Amino acid sequence: MAFTNEDRKTLERIETIAGATFVAVKENQRLLKELVLFNEAKSATVNFGGENMDITVHITDTPQTASAHEWTGLNGTGIEVKPIGTISWASSNPAVTVDPASGLLDYVAAGTAAISFADSGNTITGTGNVTVVAGLAQSGTVTFA
DSSP states (O other): OOOOHHHHHHHHHHHHHHHHHHHHHHHHHHHHHHHHHHTSOOEEEEEETTEESOEEEETTSOOOBEEEEEESSTTSOSOEEOOSSOEEEEESSTTEEEOTTTOBEEEOSSEEEEEEEEETTSSOEEEEEEEEEOOOOSOOOOOOO
16 A cells, blocks of 8 residues: 555654654653652651640640641741651650550650651651650649538
8 A cells, every 4th residue: 555645744744743742741741740849748847736846744734646747848848748658656755655646645754755757658757845744733722621
């Protein structure tokens, strides 16, 4: 089967369109990669019950829940991005324990603990400090019979 001039022109148009499509797809892949890199976490912070970073609590206080925050900038700056993996929690001191899955704290004794999280989807970790004090009550009620 022989190609006519019209067939050749049609093939050239198809080739041109296919080439342009290929270039557009490569450009979209490049832009998508840049977008992913832009939204990649570069730092992390830990908050406790809405409080930023480190907290001091009394041993009888209602325990806080730690929350993980990941950021596109260094030192907790830039845009906050969602973790890409499972978050797991750990405590450096048995005076403050933390549920590995939920981040719920438990104040066991006086002391300071570094509460850390790790995102299983990347190498991001964050740490915040909790200091538990167990001093005497600052006020009280006296009832006379």
